[in-house]
Amino acid sequence: MTMSLLKTLATLASATALSLVLSVGGAAALDPRFKDADGDMVADAPTNPAELIDPPTLIFAYTPVEDPAVYAKVWDGFLKHMEKVTGKKVQFFPVQSNAAQIEAMRAGRLHVAGFNTGSNPIAVACAGFVPFTMMASKKDEFGYEMEIITYPGSGVEKIEDIKGKKLAFTSETSNSGFKAPSALLAQEFKMEAKKDYEPVFSGKHDNSIIGVANKDYPAAAIANSVKARMIARNVIKPDATKVIYKSQTFPTTGYGYVYNLKPELAAKVKEAFFTFNWEGSDLLKEFEKSEPPQEKFMPITFKTHWEVVRQIDKALNVSYACK
Template identity: 50%
Template structure:
């Protein structure tokens, strides 16, 4: 399939339109919070592989979360994609997604097979698209995670979280964990409640929040540490102009997932490609400083804290909930 036609197909459609057809595909089974398209008979909170109609595509489509400029990441992921092709024996197409919603929609419709979903949208991908998280970037000793950090300019006059009262604060997007949901769940205990004590302005992404703080468009912003660290390494802002007011304990980072309906033999090759990949000397290793390999994770255990934060915010894993991300 030509690249332009493939990408056009991935970007097309709406998850709301897909959801309207879901009742016809509903299955009579245990599923917890999963969409009616899926079953979860073993209680691991992710979709079971179907008994029939497994996918074994000639071309695998891979996407990485749209946290920053997706064009940058196509080159960065090139060595891994070459490795994935070698291990699976398949052609692999990188899909530069423009939004979390588009990424979830693409996997739900069967046009996206392997994807990195950012922390907050991962539960939407699991529940609406049948994504199965299995890996995360980690250190040699298997550690992983990032922190929620609250940044402001050094000359802002903001020294504590209480100083955010009456200010204009950038959140990233409604479904973002560190950029919106975690602040709403955690900040009240720190003496400041979003919307009530300060004005929330959605910037669209972590990098836009950070750049807005530097430019003075926002008084402060809660952002993911891994994103702003990479921005600083690329010289996108001067760390000397900003300061951290508060930071959290670590959260899980981007989840790497496969579509639940892929052939099990193919899934094993995909996992092998991830867990055997050597970051050393690659653009991927240079971009993601501090990580050296992919480590195994499970959605049930490693995303429990994220589900708790989202529950505290009244998040429901529905098409309407995901639509708020657009």
């Protein structure tokens, strides 16, 4: 590689006429219905008590995956813990797409959620999402890398070999599944979608990975943390795919609550995350398979930890406008 992905993005950002309304740090303006008096780049809780919500049942959603039933079981013990801490019933809500997850929170049907890396800024800007934690190792190591993968014998040995072939993305809101690889291909390799390769959308990282392993796609852009968990669960064999590109580290799924949750309840939600005992849990069994292992919830801020993602979005003219 002649340039790192970060250098590529910096070059692209400086050369692009932005369509976004940006402030210091590359953050898009929040939807007009939100306020950010403290400058932390997320929506403030309403000052009018009538605008706060205190639902009898908290609805929780994890980022879209191929088999939501698997993750309903994985999260069950944690949600029972949240019930004890908050004094509320907590219901797992399986979502089918990033867009559906964002719309559910925007419409008031979703209260606590894990939004994936790429959709986090849109959820913040449009749905009033307030991320405050993500998974990390016991040593505070976190994140994942974007990989472009293929299968042995595909004829794709390097990025340039994708020319004239299909490249599977996940969805347009995904950081590793679309935005970061699009920037890489356009700027470092001068490859344009529909001109130099055929973009197809699988909907989810799981689908893209399985699609490559089954030789349905010659190549795909994916998050390697998802691939590691699928290998650990024997969904695919380790040698079913191979990597032709690996990026720098990005933050992983961010967890938080909707901005207008009653502050006392929001504080209890945070307490539930930070007091959860991972030892022997289904959550640990699933997420320790990542690299680095995800073994606890660590505090984060959207302003700091999502800066690199906002830079990518800025470079690609990604709009956070609410439709």
